[in-house]
Every structure is written in C-alpha cells, then in structure tokens.
Amino acid sequence: MNCDDSRMYLPAYLDDELDVAESLRIQKHLSECGDCRKAQGQHLALRSALRDSDLTAHPSADFSKRMEAALRQAANVEARSQRPSWFESLRFGSFRWIPAAAAVVLVTTMGTLLVMNRSRSSHDELIANAVLAGHIRSLQANHLVDVPSSDRHTVKPWFQGKLDFSPPVPDLSELGWILIGGRLDYVDGRPVAVLIYKRRMHNINVFLWPNHGSADDAIRQEDAQGYQILHWNGAETTYWVVSDLNNAELLELGRALRGH
Amino acid sequence: MTSQEKRCRFEEQISPHLKSAYNLAKWLTRSHEDAEDIVQEAFLRAFSAFEGFRGEDAKPWLLTIVRNTSMTMLKRNRNTGATIGFEEALEDPSERSPDPEEMLMISCDREQVRKALEQLPSEFREAVVLREMEGLSYKEISTIIGVPLGTVMSRLSRGRDWLRRILSSPPSVKREGGAGLR
Numbered sequence: 001m002n003c004d005d006s007r008m009y010l011p012a013y014l015d016d017e018l019d020v021a022e023s024l025r026i027q028k029h030l031s032e033c034g035d036c037r038k039a040q041g042q043h044l045a046l047r048s049a050l051r052d053s054d055l056t057a058h059p060s061a062d063f064s065k066r067m068e069a070a071l072r073q074a075a076n077v078e079a080r081s082q083r084p085s086w087f088e089s090l091r092f093g094s095f096r097w098i099p100a101a102a103a104v105v106l107v108t109t110m111g112t113l114l115v116m117n118r119s120r121s122s123h124d125e126l127i128a129n130a131v132l133a134g135h136i137r138s139l140q141a142n143h144l145v146d147v148p149s150s151d152r153h154t155v156k157p158w159f160q161g162k163l164d165f166s167p168p169v170p171d172l173s174e175l176g177w178i179l180i181g182g183r184l185d186y187v188d189g190r191p192v193a194v195l196i197y198k199r200r201m202h203n204i205n206v207f208l209w210p211n212h213g214s215a216d217d218a219i220r221q222e223d224a225q226g227y228q229i230l231h232w233n234g235a236e237t238t239y240w241v242v243s244d245l246n247n248a249e250l251l252e253l254g255r256a257l258r259g260h
Numbered sequence: 261m262t263s264q265e266k267r268c269r270f271e272e273q274i275s276p277h278l279k280s281a282y283n284l285a286k287w288l289t290r291s292h293e294d295a296e297d298i299v300q301e302a303f304l305r306a307f308s309a310f311e312g313f314r315g316e317d318a319k320p321w322l323l324t325i326v327r328n329t330s331m332t333m334l335k336r337n338r339n340t341g342a343t344i345g346f347e348e349a350l351e352d353p354s355e356r357s358p359d360p361e362e363m364l365m366i367s368c369d370r371e372q373v374r375k376a377l378e379q380l381p382s383e384f385r386e387a388v389v390l391r392e393m394e395g396l397s398y399k400e401i402s403t404i405i406g407v408p409l410g411t412v413m414s415r416l417s418r419g420r421d422w423l424r425r426i427l428s429s430p431p432s433v434k435r436e437g438g439a440g441l442r
Contacts, residue, residue, distance in 0.1 A: 011413070011416060011417050011420065012398075012413065015391065015398070015416075017397070017398050042424055042428075043420070043424075046420060046423055046424050046427070047392060049373045049427070050373065050377070050388065050392040050393065050423075051392055051393070052370055052373065054370055055370065055373065055374055055377070055393065056279075056283050056393055057282060057283045057286035057287065057292075057295070058279065058282070058283075059278070059279070059282040059295070059296055059299070060292075060296065063278070063282070063296060063299075064275070064278055066300075067275070067278060067299070067300065067303055068271070068275075070300060070303065070304065071267055071270065071271065071275075071303065071304075071307055072267065074267075074304055074307050074308070075263040075264055075266065075267040075307075076263070078263040078266075078308075079262065079263035079264070126311045126312075130308055130309065130311070130312075133308050134308070137304075137308075146332050146335070146336065161406065162328070162331075162406070164406070184328060184332060185305075186305045186306070186308070186309040186312075186325060187309060187312070188309065188311070188312035189309050189310075189311070189312020189313050189314065189321075190309075190312065191324075191328060
C-alpha cells in the first residue's frame with residue numbers, strides 16, 4: 001500500500017469500516033510511514049474534538065415528559081379512530097345511515113361474522129388507518145403541502161432525492177381536478193409521496209408508493225369517520241386516496257388516476 | 261395490538277432515542293425551538309407509522325424520520341431567510357486533503373469546534389454528526405440520508421477535511437468564519 005491509498009482508506013479504517021485484510025494492510029503501512037501516522041493523528045484529534053460530549057445538544061428538561069403526553073394523546077385519538085367504520089358512519093354519515101342500519105341488522109343476525117369477513121386484510125386496514133390519520137393530520141397541522149404548485153413539472157422533480165421512486169404526477173386539470181401540491185408522509189414504515197388535488201372546497205390526498213406485490217386494478221372503497229377511502233394496486237404503484245368528497249366524484253378521480 | 265399496547269412498545273423501543281433525535285434536529289436546524297418542534301412532529305409520525313416498524317434497528321429508523329422532517333421544515337423556511345448549506349460550496353476540486361506537514365495542531369477549543377461544525381454545509385454536517393456523535397455505521401447513515409454508501413464516505417471525508425482545515429488555521433483566518441465556504 002502506498003501513501004495515496006493509505007490516505008484514502010484511513011478514514012474508513014478509523015471508522016471500523018474496512019475488512020480485516022484491508023485493515024492489516026493499512027496498519028502495516030502506518031507502522032512504516034511517519035507522514036501517514038501524522039495524518040492519522042490529525043484524524044484522531046478531530047474525532048476526539050467532535051466526540052466531546054458537551055457538543056451534544058440536549059432538549060429542555062421537561063421535553064421527554066411533554067413527548068410522553070403527546071404520545072399518550074396520539075394513542076387515545078388512534079384508539080377512538082379504530083372503532084369499526086360502520087359504527088362511525090352510523091353516527092356521522094347523513095346519507096349512509098340506511099346501508100349502515102342494514103349492516104347493523106346483518107351484524108346482529110350474523111354475529112361478528114361480517115366484521116371478521118371484511119374483504120380487506122388486517123394489513124390493509126392498518127394502512128387505511130395510517131392514510132386516514134395522515135389526511136386528517138395534514139389538515140389539522142396546516143401542513144397540507146410541502147411543495148405548493150399546480151405545475152406537475154414542479155411537483156414531480158421535488159420528490160427526487162426524497163424518495164427511492166419517482167411518483168407519477170398526472171395533470172388532471174381538464175377533468176376538474178386541480179393539483180395543489182405534494183407532500184412527503186410516512187405510511188407502513190416507509191416514506192411515501194402524497195399528491196394533493198382539490199375540487200371545490202374538498203382536499204384530496206393521494207398517497208402512493210411502489211407496488212411490489214401483485215397488481216389488482218379493482219378500486220376498493222371504504223368510508224371511515226365521514227371520509228372516503230379508495231385503494232387499488234396498480235401494476236407499478238399502490239394508491240390510497242382519501243377525501244371528504246362524495247363517493248361518486250372520488251371514484252371518478254380514482255379512475256382518472258388509474259388511467260394514467 | 262391496541263393503541264395503548266402500541267404506545268408501550270413505542271416508548272420501550274423508540275423513546276430511548278429521544279436525545280439522539282433532538283441532537284440531530286438541533287445540529288441540522290441550529291435552533292432549539294425548531295429542533296423540539298421537529299422531534300415532536302417526527303415522534304408523532306413515527307408513532308403513526310410504528311406498525312410498519314419490523315423491529316429492525318430503532319435508532320436509524322427514527323433518525324430517518326427526524327432527518328426528513330427537518331429537511332421538510334428547512335425547505336419550507338428557506339423562503340423566509342433561514343439558510344442551509346449547499347453541496348457545491350465544498351465542491352472545489354483543487355482543495356486536497358491537508359498535508360500533515362503543513363498542518364498546525366487542531367484546536368480543541370470547544371467553542372471553535374462548535375462554530376466550525378455549525379458553519380459546515382448541512383450535507384456534510386449531518387454525515388459528521390451521525391458518525392461522530394451518534395456513532396452510526398456508513399450503512400446506517402446511507403439509509404438515513406438516502407444516498408449511496410460512496411456518497412456517505414465522500415461527504416464524511418470532505419466534511420472532516422474541511423473541519424480540520426478550519427480548526428488548524430491560524431486565528432486570523434478563523435475570525436473570518438465561513439470564508440472558506442463561499
């Protein structure tokens with residue numbers, strides 16, 4: 001090993017990122033070369049300066065208590081939102097009480113079978129809860145968009161480098177769906193793209209990420225807490241669409257997105 | 261898993277990394293208030309995504325969310341005057357690693373080290389903080405920042421070279437602060 005190689009490998013060596021063979025080669029070179037030992041000394045001096053524990057930033061004394069309280073509150077909100085959706089639509093949905101009442105009749109006659117037989121898997125249910133929570137949070141926290149733009153050529157590149165995929169961003173303005181921006185969110189333990197479209201006063205959150213499973217173009221629909229949720233697995237992309245817009249119109253958007 | 265069980269598991273696995281989360285957010289934003297806001301938002305996002313957490317290493321998982329939340333906030337604030345560093349700033353190819361013969365001793369003055377690190381452009385600062393303060397591996401850093409391993413290595417190396425250069429310069433140069441960055 002010459003000095004150029006040694007200088008190149010030195011940081012990785014000191015970071016314990018070299019394999020044994022390379023470590024031995026650099027150790028041998030260091031034992032023979034005074035200049036490289038000096039360089040090593042400089043690296044180590046900087047390291048110990050940076051590892052000074054006083055450089056580590058500390059939050060306020062009561063911060064962890066505040067976080068505990070925030071988490072407890074989030075857990076409570078979540079517990080409330082996890083009631084079965086037919087129960088919620090019975091309470092809040094003005095038009096949906098008839099099918100909901102029918103569902104109640106079915107439930108009473110068939111015991112818990114209906115609930116257990118719901119077509120979505122429990123994993124899908126978790127995701128449905130997550131995208132619904134994401135939608136509500138985006139409206140509450142006044143954090144609907146990270147990149148406000150009606151131009152798909154602005155929104156699409158914005159996601160570059162933030163995601164390990166490039167989300168399709170169709171222009172649907174001719175169909176009456178106004179793109180108002182994009183946002184990064186977390187669903188199912190991964191960062192996902194969110195496109196926000198608007199129709200009249202209704203915001204629509206479109207969550208999307210690569211589909212690594214099987215494709216199923218059929219759009220599934222669910223209402224929860226007065227919101228409509230659409231879901232389908234395109235050939236390349238998984239879609240979840242959430243809004244308080246009415247069922248029929250939202251389905252229109254679902255079909256338009258699927259067509260792109 | 262009920263919401264309360266989930267909260268207990270979350271507090272067991274994720275909450276112990278609260279200080280690391282804050283440290284990263286603080287070094288990225290250089291603001292105490294912003295850092296606490298970011299950590300709070302990141303924790304709530306992490307909590308809602310916790311079902312997707314498959315028990316891998318909790319610290320990089322959380323720090324990925326903290327880092328992305330910080331970046332989102334920094335970008336939102338950029339229009340209002342807050343600054344973040346730009347990679348081009350250190351891109352000068354004529355700047356080689358300092359030759360040990362030419363180098364003076366590295367300053368161990370804590371305030372100088374702190375200032376130097378604050379002036380380091382954020383792309384390099386985050387790599388240095390994650391490696392030196394949080395003790396994460398190249399691979400974990402690459403996951404958190406979302407760049408290839410080679411990019412992590414080059415950012416660490418250029419960031420550290422720059423810090424060594426600043427911290428070993430004579431005091432007159434130090435007073436010019438970030439001059440070496442422009």
